[in-house]
Amino acid sequence: MAATAALREAPSPRDATAAFPAPAVSARPVDRAAWIAAFAHVRAETERRAAPLSPEDQQIQSMADASPTKWHRAHTTWFFEQFLLREHLPGYAIYDERLHYLFNSYYVAAGPRQPRIARGLITRPTTEEIAAYRAHVDRAVTALLGQASPTALEAVLPILEIGLYHEQQHQELLVTDILHAFAQNPLGPAYDPDWRFLAASGARGTVDLPRGIAQVGHAGAGFSFDNESPRHDSLILPCALDRALVSNRDWLGFMADGGYARPELWLSDGWLAVQAEGWEAPGYWRRDGESWATMTLAGIRPVEPDLPVTHVSYYEADAYARWAGRDLPTEAEWEVAAGGGGLDDAFGLVWQWTRSAYTAYPGYRPLPGALGEYNGKFMSNQFVLRGSSVATPQGHARVPYRNFFYPHQRWQFTGLRLAQIHA
Amino acid sequence: MAATAALREAPSPRDATAAFPAPAVSARPVDRAAWIAAFAHVRAETERRAAPLSPEDQQIQSMADASPTKWHRAHTTWFFEQFLLREHLPGYAIYDERLHYLFNSYYVAAGPRQPRIARGLITRPTTEEIAAYRAHVDRAVTALLGQASPTALEAVLPILEIGLYHEQQHQELLVTDILHAFAQNPLGPAYDPDWRFLAASGARGTVDLPRGIAQVGHAGAGFSFDNESPRHDSLILPCALDRALVSNRDWLGFMADGGYARPELWLSDGWLAVQAEGWEAPGYWRRDGESWATMTLAGIRPVEPDLPVTHVSYYEADAYARWAGRDLPTEAEWEVAAGGGGLDDAFGLVWQWTRSAYTAYPGYRPLPGALGEYNGKFMSNQFVLRGSSVATPQGHARVPYRNFFYPHQRWQFTGLRLAQIHA
Amino acid sequence: MAATAALREAPSPRDATAAFPAPAVSARPVDRAAWIAAFAHVRAETERRAAPLSPEDQQIQSMADASPTKWHRAHTTWFFEQFLLREHLPGYAIYDERLHYLFNSYYVAAGPRQPRIARGLITRPTTEEIAAYRAHVDRAVTALLGQASPTALEAVLPILEIGLYHEQQHQELLVTDILHAFAQNPLGPAYDPDWRFLAASGARGTVDLPRGIAQVGHAGAGFSFDNESPRHDSLILPCALDRALVSNRDWLGFMADGGYARPELWLSDGWLAVQAEGWEAPGYWRRDGESWATMTLAGIRPVEPDLPVTHVSYYEADAYARWAGRDLPTEAEWEVAAGGGGLDDAFGLVWQWTRSAYTAYPGYRPLPGALGEYNGKFMSNQFVLRGSSVATPQGHARVPYRNFFYPHQRWQFTGLRLAQIHA
Amino acid sequence: MAATAALREAPSPRDATAAFPAPAVSARPVDRAAWIAAFAHVRAETERRAAPLSPEDQQIQSMADASPTKWHRAHTTWFFEQFLLREHLPGYAIYDERLHYLFNSYYVAAGPRQPRIARGLITRPTTEEIAAYRAHVDRAVTALLGQASPTALEAVLPILEIGLYHEQQHQELLVTDILHAFAQNPLGPAYDPDWRFLAASGARGTVDLPRGIAQVGHAGAGFSFDNESPRHDSLILPCALDRALVSNRDWLGFMADGGYARPELWLSDGWLAVQAEGWEAPGYWRRDGESWATMTLAGIRPVEPDLPVTHVSYYEADAYARWAGRDLPTEAEWEVAAGGGGLDDAFGLVWQWTRSAYTAYPGYRPLPGALGEYNGKFMSNQFVLRGSSVATPQGHARVPYRNFFYPHQRWQFTGLRLAQIHA
Secondary structure, three states, rough: OOOOOHHHHOOOOOOOOOOOOOOOOOOOOOOOHHHHHHHHHEEEEHHHOOOOHHHHHHHHOOOOOOHHHHHHHHHHHHHHHHHHHHHHOOOOOOOOOOOHHOOOOOHHHHOOOOOHHHHHHOOOOHHHHHHHHHHHHHHHHHHHHOOHHHHHHHHHHHHHHHHHHHHHHHHHHHHHHHHHHOOOOOOOOOOOOOOOOOOOOOOOOOOOOOOOEEEEHHHHOOOOOHHHHHOOEEEEEEEEEEEEOHHHHHHHHHHHHOOOOOOOHHHHHHHHHHHHHHOOOOEEEEEOOOOEEEEEEOOEEEOOOOOEEOOOOOOHHHHHHHHHHOOOHHHHHHHHHHHOOOOOOOOOOOOOOEEEEEEOOOOOOEEEEEEEEHHHHHHHOOOOEOOOOOOOOOOOOOOOEEEEEEOOOOOOOEEOOEEEEOO | EEHHHHHHHHOOOOOOOOOOOOOOOOOOOHHHHHHHHHHHHHHHHHHHHOOOOOHHHHHOOOOOOOHHHHHHHHHHHHHHHHHHHHHHHOOOOOOHHHHHHOOOOOOOOHHOOOOOOHHHHHHOHHHHHHHHHHHHHHHHHHHHHOOHHHHHHHHHHHHHHHHHHHHHHHHHHHHHHHHHHHHHOOOOOOOOOOOEEEOOOOOHHHHHHHHOEEEEEOOOOOOOOHHHOEEEEEOOOOOOOOOOOOOOHHHHHHHHHOHHHHHOOOOHHHHHHHHHHOOOOOOOOEEEEEEEEEEEEOEEEEOOOEEOOOOOOHHHHHHHHHOOOOOOOOOOHHHHHHOOOOOOOOOOOOOOEEEOOOOOOOOOOOOOHHHHHHOOOEEEOOOEOOOEEEOOOOOOOOOOOOOEHHHOOOOOOEEOOOOOOOO | OOHHHHHOOOOOOOOOOOOOOOOOOOOOOHHHHHHHHHHHHHHHHHHHHOOOHHHHHHHHOOOOOOOOHHHHHHHHHHHHHHHHHHHHOOOOOOOOOOHHHHHHOHHHHOOOOOOOOHHOOOOOOOOOHHHHHHHHHHHHHHHHHHHHHHHHHHHHHHHHHHHHHHHHHHHHHHHHHHHHHHOOOOOOOOOOOOOOOOOOOOOOEEEEEEEEEEEEOOOOOOOOOOHOOOOEEEEEEEEEOOOOEEEEEHHHHHHOHHHHHHHOOOOHHHHHHHHHOOOOOOOOOOEEEEEEEEEEEEEEOOOOOOOEEEOOOOOHHHHHHOOOOEEEHHHHHHHHHEEEEEOOOOEEEOOOEEEOOOOOOOOOOOOHHHHHHHHHHHHOOOEEEEEEOOOOOOOOOOOOOHHHHHOOOOOOOEEEOEEOOOO | OOOOOHHOOHHHHOOOOOOOOOOOOOOOOOOOHHHHHHHHHHHHHHHHHHHHOOOOHHHOOOOOOOHHHHHHHHHHHHHHHHHHHHHHHOOOOOOOHHHHHHHHOOOOOOOOOOOHHHHOOOOOHHHHHHHHHHHHHHHHHHHHHHOOOOHHHHHHHHHHHHHHHHHHHHHHHHHHHHHHHHHHHOOOOOOOOOOOOOOOOOOOOEHHHHOOEEEEEOOOOOOOOHOOOOOOEEEEOOEEEOOOOOOOHHHHHHHHHOOOHHOOOOHHHHHHHHHHHOOOOOOOEEOOOOEEEEEEEEEEEEEOOOEEEEOHHHHHHHHHHOOOOOOOOOOOHHHHHHHHOOOOOOOOOEEEEEEEEOOOOOOOOOOOHHHHHOHHHHOOOEEEOOOEEEEOOOOOOOOOEEEOOOOOOEEEOEEEEEEEEEO
């Protein structure tokens, strides 16, 4: 898989010795050592991703949607302290009560917090002090896992597990956020000069789905987020999904055909974004004489035609599909096709926009308490993406996983594959 | 049906002598007189709705989402001139080429246009001059319908028909826009002092839908908008829809329980709207000592508990459902239940928010040309509403009709009914 | 003097029979008939200026700095009701208490008021109803002037007098505001098709001022605004003021020399305005093939080289002076030169920017009460203009008169004359 | 003088061994060693002020008006490279051409530059790399001073001198900007825990100026900025300036009397600022139970009544003067009084707002070239402050020095003294 130097040494999730994913929460007896290892593994990965960044790099927030590296490191730590240690480790001394305000993200039920837009203004604690905060919490969680009674563990493990997946989500954001920050610098700094994106599979043809009722959503004993439930029946209409992702070569064809200058191809809100933002190419692309270059984790590089297109918004994906006379798949179609193993590059390159608005599965109810804010409250104005990206940590992606972003956003590694509905 | 004085004299759509809806476009031989009557009927209704308004009233645009009365009157006229007369009436002389720029709404393919936000700045032509423009176009369309060859009529009638439904949509907007404008005036002017909202049915109980595949979307020979097609199968999961609409009494219960002050009840974007806009009650409500009054088409009136709640946004509808431990129905559920005749007050009181994001039906493709911009380009960030409202012209509403607005908007007559998914 | 048809019939201020200016407030015995005539004269002039405008024209507010015609007519009426009738006419019945909120402008001490930005949203009272309001107040003021005791008149006349000058200021704004409104309409409506701007005098040469102490500010028994006092000594350094105003021909030279594209000519805030607003010519100018046209009170007309340049901001005036290697005069220099009669076109064409920031004369204190808000609270961020314009009512302009606007504003008839400081 | 630890070790300007101010530019023979020492002294002071700050601290820009510490260090270096080395050191190799874009501030004539608002997004070069850039330029300038021919030195010294004063201005901004940044952090970090503000003198009484013509502006051989010239006659009217600054105790009296809630005390633009910003006390003040605390360079501290009030805007200073029935002095009055030595605490505590708008002295012309942008282009919308503050470097302040800020700004150490005009 394409990855930064920092990323690519991570053990494969298919590796029998992998520390992650951890055992199922319900497995008995509880394998404490495995959970401790999983915790250590995930926590270390965050630090490994932050390691190439100077204190200055870790400080800044380049837009409201992004957060400082430093903040990601502290917020994921706060998550364990707030939801795990504060309630489940008797006698645990909060590291510094003042950090609670600074590193709560959006959990209204967990109290007031630093305004999102102002996360980049907190220079103290420093990156070093945040390392100390992380170490303190790491020790406490490890101790808790080693010493908790079996009964206590039953309450602890589900929170631990969500905390690990939560931290992995921030690992991905850490990378996409610093790419955005570096893209603001005319010098185009490299996060990792050796980083390379792998070419797409080059597969041709389609995966054809017949009409039928399919089960959609999470099943089984492994981890899932609440928004993947309830598993439910879904009617699949006959359709065909491309095996391959849309490539930069494809996209250059769209551009050459006036794609960014033809309002009839665009959603109304999308056309407003094109005009307001001056879009004329995917995110981070910049003209380089007669050709195009793009800002990457390795700095500014030529656009390579064989790579999957990335940093496109939903609006762009939708316009591209209309231009091609095709559709984006629904998330159910994607899930059925990917579950059958027929999609190339489903994981590990780019998140794939679907034409499904992000809404609740039938009968969905959020969890009680602050963790109920995790997914449910974002169910408006966003679209679902499926798969995973080059920035997604190993062991994180799963077929029923539902990612979601606003249709104008494009700082994630977001791309698309086309489909055709035969309705 | 509750209506303004202006509205309530309109013939019932069930009236055999009704001039509207017109005959089916495909009926042969073409009944020219019926089409001429339908055209006259719809055009007259616009003027009847504008009649209580002074030139000053007709001039203003009270927010970007609204348009001046005068503009509605001119734009609907432009629609016939642009799409019907310009192409289909040989020798037709454009009334004033300069009006094209002023009264195109959002048809990018039809050329540049006055910025939406600045529609209220056009004082000339005056309301009287627009009446003359309307009369000119009325004469030309009537002449065309009387004299066109049968072959020509085949091309003309579909455009005429969409023009009539288009004008009816603007009739509804004309009323909701002037209500918004009047609500900005501390004097609270009345559009019609005798206007009254009818009480909701007071029905109890639910309509229960069993699991099954249902056909959804437009069928048959009558008129429909492109976004109602293709008709397609939809899987209905077991659910129950309330027969009754949510009433003001219900809503006061939500408010008394802190509904507007409890972030856990709200979507994240909804909570931002609550805070940014200072919402503490439905749109147009204002405190009146210990109780509540509301701006209506009859001026400022006490809030009546038995009336259906209206002027609530999707965000409010969603929060209310969460508070009640219920769901909003999907648009498919609503369509099946309403098609079976089980829903009270499905039409004529308030549009009902569904939990369905407004997206394309499977296999949908927009029409070619400028009219392809009619519905398709708005398929992001909006939610579907079903039914019709007190401001909807008679003969306009139909079961498969898909209305749509942004989730923060509440200047339409928008309310809700609850449902329960048994998934 | 150049004027609209509406304006140019006004009697000259030098006409012995002129109803305005009125007698000095301190003249004894009080000439009641003269005051009644002056009041009638000024009030009629407002209506004469509004007469060419339709109700729609009178309704709109085309930007925050402008106000609707209708509002000007009502606000000037409210001024007499609020400050004169309410306190000084025993038994006077307020016409409609609700108008107080609507038509107070910025007198915080007089209570809350309609937000300035939303003046254009008040369609009721209509223009006709405002005419009735004006008539009501006119009758009451006339009665008061006829019947008040001599003692009462002593209190009444100073307020009446400021009310008359106040109304004249709004007469000027009425014209400049409607010009701005009409300029937003692509049709370019004419306020008065026969309106013409008079050519500037074409004078050459300068008025030379020697070094010396001069008295500056209001003197004598006639009317003045509080900001013209105290009269005080001012040191004049040797300087020379051009007899002539800068013309369109001059300005085209500045433009041809890249004036709008050379940041070194501009104040920093001015250059920001150039870029943000896209200025490339004076306000209302638009390209017409190879030459320039401009929106005027007579509609869109070619730019005439011999006319004084107008609708230029302070930033533009300052850049022009820098480009020319000259200065703008100070307001004291202007006052001394104009007082000596040496300046051509000092009055009646364009207000002339000075390089004096608008601040208090030494020892200035505002009047007590709400009228103290008239001038004093605007003494920051604005620059002084001297003279008067084509839109200024006859009898209003005086040598010590201090007009003031923000340096970015250019919807008034604002121009400039150059000077040279020999310091 | 009150100062941070970093600041207070600086040699007094009255110290005979002081390295700064340097010799007069015109002194012959040129004392190369003295100039090299002055250069070293000023450059070292910048680094001394930055030393307590972590890389994270040095990175952020907490508002558009402020700049990162790191940027100040680099920009002052760029200034010497751009204006001195590039033109006057034969064979000088630009350290890194890419830095030119990043560290030009507002010199339009010197080419395009990083948008001001985005200075905080440049994490590379790092603080360390900027130290290397500084060292490189320091060596080159020192070499130039040692080896330049006498003729070359004639051109070099005036630029060197303005570069030194320029750097001192940024030393002050460095401190005020980091205070603003720290004030955004709820933890209230201390720049220097030992920092203390000295109490004001406690003087009573006034300095009385008689009517007369005074010379105002720079005179003599020492350094001055262009905006202090030409020296010119100014008419002083009889007035009295308080010996003492307004103190926190005084200000608490204004607050207790409703100062922030009485619109009649405020300029119109000032009252808008009060409402928009929610001002209810000077900048950085925050309620602490029944009393007030304030963010300082030593962290959050109680407000001490005997200290001069600081972090007040012009609007606040003006409102205070109106409340007190007094005036702010003009800059000429201040200069005459301070020149006579009669003002206590004229220097070293707080900059003192005058009621003089910042405009050109009669006959002023900016320097040619990019350095002409230094002062002249800011001559609109700002007010003059006189004296110097606790953050001003030693040796920088002079009686005719004209500082200027926008009337709403209050992140500088800005205070006031009152006066009374006897006009």
